[in-house]
Amino acid sequence: MxxxxxxxxxxxxxxxxxxxxxxxxxxxxxxxxxxxxxxxxxxxxxxxxxxxxxxxxxxxxxxxxxxxxxxxxxxxxxxxxxxxxxxxxxxxxxxxxxxxxxxxxxxxxxxxxxxxxxxxxxxxxxxxxxxxxxxxxxxxxxxxxxxxxxxxxxxxxxxxxxxxxxxxxxxxxxxxxxxxxxxxxxxxxxxxxxxxxxxxxxxxxxxFKDVPVNKIGKKIKTKDVQSKPNVILKYKETDQTHFVLGVRSFDIFDKRNIIVAMLAGVLGAGMSSRLFSKLREEMGVAYYVRAYNNPSLDHGSFQISAGVNNERVLEVLKEIIKECNLLIKEKVTDKELNKVKALIIGNTKMSLEATDDIANYYGSQEILKKEIKTLDEKIKEIKKVTVEDIQKMAKIIFKTENLNLAIIGPYKDNREFLDVLKF
The missing domain is CATH 3.30.830.10 (Metalloenzyme, LuxS/M16 peptidase-like)
Structure with missing residues (x-):
């Protein structure tokens, strides 16, 4: 590159x-x-x-x-x-x-x-x-x-x-x-x-010789606090329930983001990932399921999203939380983590084959962080992540008071969803 x-x-x-x-x-x-x-x-x-x-x-x-x-x-x-x-x-x-x-x-x-x-x-x-x-x-x-x-x-x-x-x-x-x-x-x-x-x-x-030189408009600082699980529910007659389940994580400047990204990879990267295997191949309740880290300038979140069978949504939420808990209790194997690293590195390389992708890759880094890392530098960071790092990170972010759920489907009472939001 x-x-x-x-x-x-x-x-x-x-x-x-x-x-x-x-x-x-x-x-x-x-x-x-x-x-x-x-x-x-x-x-x-x-x-x-x-x-x-x-x-x-x-x-x-x-x-x-x-x-x-x-x-x-x-x-x-x-x-x-x-x-x-x-x-x-x-x-x-x-x-x-x-x-x-x-x-x-x-x-x-x-x-x-x-x-x-x-x-x-x-x-x-x-x-x-x-x-x-x-x-x-x-x-x-x-x-x-x-x-x-x-x-x-x-x-x-x-x-x-x-x-x-x-x-x-x-x-x-x-x-x-x-x-x-x-x-x-x-x-x-x-x-x-x-x-x-x-x-x-x-x-x-x-x-660009005459581009305006004025004082930059300020960003309103985001309040990023939480003390108990939260649910937001939107009633809609749908054939499938769509939800995002997640926890607060870190802003874009935090060096731990690479670990969160690898943790997300364990859960949701590829057809051999834990959540894809569980929800689609084993339970047959979802077509798509994703896990990803979403860091921003002064806040961040780790998210898991899926579209699932309306009648089994509570069962699915419990299984996802169970998989998150498993990362707290047990270390992933070196073999599994190496697979995730290879998948993420390979997909990143393939996503940077065109000039527009490369422009976005470098531009997004510069506009947000005012610094640029090469792909090789990012690969080195990925390779440094250990199984101990993954378990430690799971213990940091997977906390009951940190849980949030957004859901769209044929439901009017959020109490049954609040009851399952606990690690």
Missing amino acids: QKAKKKTYKNGLRVVTVPMKDNPTVTVLVLVGTGSDYEPKEINGISHFLEHMCFKGTLKRNSVKIISHELDSLGCQYNAFTGSEYTGYYAKGDAKNFKQMFDIVSDIYLNSTFPEVEMEKEKGVIIEEINMYEDMPQAHVQDLFSEVLYGDQPAGRSTLGTKENIMKMVRDNFVNYKKAHYVAENTVVIVAGNVTNEEVYKEITKY
């Missing part, structure tokens, strides 16, 4: 380049360090809404049709995304079109005009996006899990916002929010593919 090079300009703008001489494509990705965790309650959803509006016209390209026609004519894949802590805009295409792609992506990021006519139309689009996710319990239950963990604070709210907020937003909300967050010091430009560092720096000088 090619090594990334980072350059920081005097105004604070960071540029990460990953030249890949033999790759036919290039990806231009611009990240900004803001998302729903930075939003006051009254404008929750604005990070995502603003991301939509950036494609609706710029000073140079005054309509969405012009922007999309240019990118389509270059044969590009392009889009944008909003998370809780950063937002991204990207285009990927033939390396010979790098300059045109860079021009368009930078224009979208820097010079959007937020036309009011387009804003009013886009409100309907976002309302339907909210409706779509609420009709997808496998996705919507993730929002409920954030709510049960963090309640009425930014980390507990949906990235999409509420329908009421969306309908009330006006152009000044976008202008003021962008002014507070879309600034040089809070921006990372990543270019990966068949292009040289010098070619990238030339385009940076051309297009």
Whole structure:
């Protein structure tokens, strides 16, 4: 894997380049360090809404049709995304079109005009996006899990916002929010593919010379405390129950995250994992089951999610907690841990074969932690994890008072679920 090079300009703008001489494509990705965790309650959803509006016209390209026609004519894949802590805009295409792609992506990021006519139309689009996710319990239950963990604070709210907020937003909300967050010091430009560092720096000088240099908008600190198990239940007539069961873990800067990731691998990585074998192969109650660590800037959670037979959900929850308890009581074998390490290393390598994946890999590290680790460095960390580390970590995070459950299904009483939440 090619090594990334980072350059920081005097105004604070960071540029990460990953030249890949033999790759036919290039990806231009611009990240900004803001998302729903930075939003006051009254404008929750604005990070995502603003991301939509950036494609609706710029000073140079005054309509969405012009922007999309240019990118389509270059044969590009392009889009944008909003998370809780950063937002991204990207285009990927033939390396010979790098300059045109860079021009368009930078224009979208820097010079959007937020036309009011387009804003009013886009409100309907976002309302339907909210409706779509609420009709997808496998996705919507993730929002409920954030709510049960963090309640009425930014980390507990949906990235999409509420329908009421969306309908009330006006152009000044976008202008003021962008002014507070879309600034040089809070921006990372990543270019990966068949292009040289010098070619990238030339385009940076051309297009980002006037990027705003303002004070960065502050993130509201997340309160991450709990004293007893919590359940959030959403009644919905479904053929399958979807849930997320989890505990609080660590923020993104904690060195123990790699151990939590390996513990998650023991439970949920691959078809030979403990939970896949138990729920799907042995019990026949689920099509999917996953376990993963989800660290953020000032909070984190370890999660297990599944979609299961409605009539056996309590049985399934008990079995999952039983498997977690087993990690407390008994060490995994070296053979099992080595299998998990090999699987995670192999899958990580396969996930970094394309220029857009590589851009995201390096960019997400830089925007969140302001540091970059190579794949080799991460592999070394994985290989250092021991069976003793796994057992010790299970004892730290698997505590009854730390348990949380979000569930969507045909249920109205959460007491029966609270009764099973104990290690």
